[in-house]
Amino acid sequence: MDRAAQERAMRRLPLLLVASSGAGSVAILVAALVLVSWGGHSQRSWLLMLCAGAAGAGIVLLTVHRAWTPRLTYDELVRHVLDEPVPGGAAHRDTARLPAALPRQPGRARYVLATAAVATWAVICGFVLAMADTGAPPEVRKLKEAGAVVDTLRITDTDTRAEDAGEYKGKPRTLYNQMLTFEMPGEKGKKADPTRGRRSVYATSVDYSPYEVGDRIPVIYVPGRSDIVGYMGPSRKNDGVLEGYNGDMERLFAERALSGRQLGLALVAWLIVTGLAVVTATGVYNPKTLSPPGSRALRGTFRSGRIQGAGTELQLKCAEADFSDLGPALEGRHVWLCWDARRARGHLNKAKNGRPEEKWAACPAAVVFDSGHVAYGHVEIHEPQQPGHLGVEAGGADAPLDATRQVRIWQPHRTWPLTVGWGVLASLALSVLISAVLFSDLVQGFFPRLLLGLAGSAALVLGAVFRIPDGGRDG
Numbered sequence: 001m002d003r004a005a006q007e008r009a010m011r012r013l014p015l016l017l018v019a020s021s022g023a024g025s026v027a028i029l030v031a032a033l034v035l036v037s038w039g040g041h042s043q044r045s046w047l048l049m050l051c052a053g054a055a056g057a058g059i060v061l062l063t064v065h066r067a068w069t070p071r072l073t074y075d076e077l078v079r080h081v082l083d084e085p086v087p088g089g090a091a092h093r094d095t096a097r098l099p100a101a102l103p104r105q106p107g108r109a110r111y112v113l114a115t116a117a118v119a120t121w122a123v124i125c126g127f128v129l130a131m132a133d134t135g136a137p138p139e140v141r142k143l144k145e146a147g148a149v150v151d152t153l154r155i156t157d158t159d160t161r162a163e164d165a166g167e168y169k170g171k172p173r174t175l176y177n178q179m180l181t182f183e184m185p186g187e188k189g190k191k192a193d194p195t196r197g198r199r200s201v202y203a204t205s206v207d208y209s210p211y212e213v214g215d216r217i218p219v220i221y222v223p224g225r226s227d228i229v230g231y232m233g234p235s236r237k238n239d240g241v242l243e244g245y246n247g248d249m250e251r252l253f254a255e256r257a258l259s260g261r262q263l264g265l266a267l268v269a270w271l272i273v274t275g276l277a278v279v280t281a282t283g284v285y286n287p288k289t290l291s292p293p294g295s296r297a298l299r300g301t302f303r304s305g306r307i308q309g310a311g312t313e314l315q316l317k318c319a320e321a322d323f324s325d326l327g328p329a330l331e332g333r334h335v336w337l338c339w340d341a342r343r344a345r346g347h348l349n350k351a352k353n354g355r356p357e358e359k360w361a362a363c364p365a366a367v368v369f370d371s372g373h374v375a376y377g378h379v380e381i382h383e384p385q386q387p388g389h390l391g392v393e394a395g396g397a398d399a400p401l402d403a404t405r406q407v408r409i410w411q412p413h414r415t416w417p418l419t420v421g422w423g424v425l426a427s428l429a430l431s432v433l434i435s436a437v438l439f440s441d442l443v444q445g446f447f448p449r450l451l452l453g454l455a456g457s458a459a460l461v462l463g464a465v466f467r468i469p470d471g472g473r474d475g
Helices: 003-037 041-068 074-082 108-131 138-145 249-254 260-281 412-418 422-439 446-465
Strands: 149-168 171-183 194-204 216-221 296-303 306-309 312-314 334-339 345-349 358-369 373-382
Touching: 003 041, 003 074, 003 108, 003 412, 041 422, 074 412, 108 260, 108 422, 108 446, 138 216, 138 249, 149 249, 216 249, 296 312, 334 373, 422 446
Parallel strands: none
Antiparallel strands: 149 171, 149 216, 171 194, 296 306, 296 334, 306 312, 334 358, 345 358, 358 373
């Protein structure tokens, strides 16, 4: 691709990022809120479909761009950026000096938001949608059409039949069939009318006992219509995953997708997965900035993706890709590598299966090119080397600082819309399609929906991870 075409593609990059990563992240977070809070199955389904459409529109835009514009390689992008010196930042002497200050990395909050969104939808699509209700139970729909309400009523009479149902996990199991009669609230000055409810429940004899006269339980019923049988919740043999059994009437009446127990389980899964993803996307591995004074510095040259100098060889890893994957365009470029040994985070791999114990430290770092560009990431320094002993002190005699030198941020991972391949686009589109299917009632049953959701989560995660191809090679 000629330089003019590269310039046109780079000008479209902000739009592509907003339409794909930005709009997709917002659509995911809105869909998550709608799923857990919105009552009314029909309205919720339409809102979720709109969120899926917003995410899908970004993928369509990327697909159109990919079809009409030749795909750039990382090698081309690196040369396009680094071959153009930054005004006031390029080296004008044989050995460039370190700038006294480095700019803060922009867009870090957007990157963390996108990471959290991917983790959120991996949990929702892969697990939460499988146990979410796709509609109100048929009994509830019929009762609501007849003008039903939900209230806690007192049992005035019971008709209970118990049958031996064998054993379950070594415990005797009983099938209880109960017809319960409740006292409906009457109008002022009038005697209360009775209404009825039916249930059939499999249960072990040690963790369940039938309802008795005087118990008060939530019931969906039609006021003044004792001829219409009320609803007390699904039988346990047909119960969904962690529905909450008979204490969940208000949620079923409002047609919300998840019970309290389901929400609690989903929250735990979300906190674990999203927490790990966000921690990885912040801190040492993706620093906001780095202050050269007091940091360690190494003057070196890129060789085979690693920075070599003064008998030391280190590799800088940026937010989502190693610099060794950015192609031969880095080969032979002179740089300063800085890292903050004071913010090192220690790691340990214990000895296992004949493999010796391994210790290393991850330090926030930045590489300053002689062209005046700076990129953030982290370096991993393995023992017996120590982060505070390698290189020289920035600001010292061997690494003087230049207060007049200006540098510009370069974020290699934010150029992915220009290098994305057809396989990644197909994977992301498949994830959106599976999500849309799970928003509807086309697939029923917990395990079929779980398997389909896991496939959707896998497609999303693979698309997010592999949108930055290895070494800029076509795929």
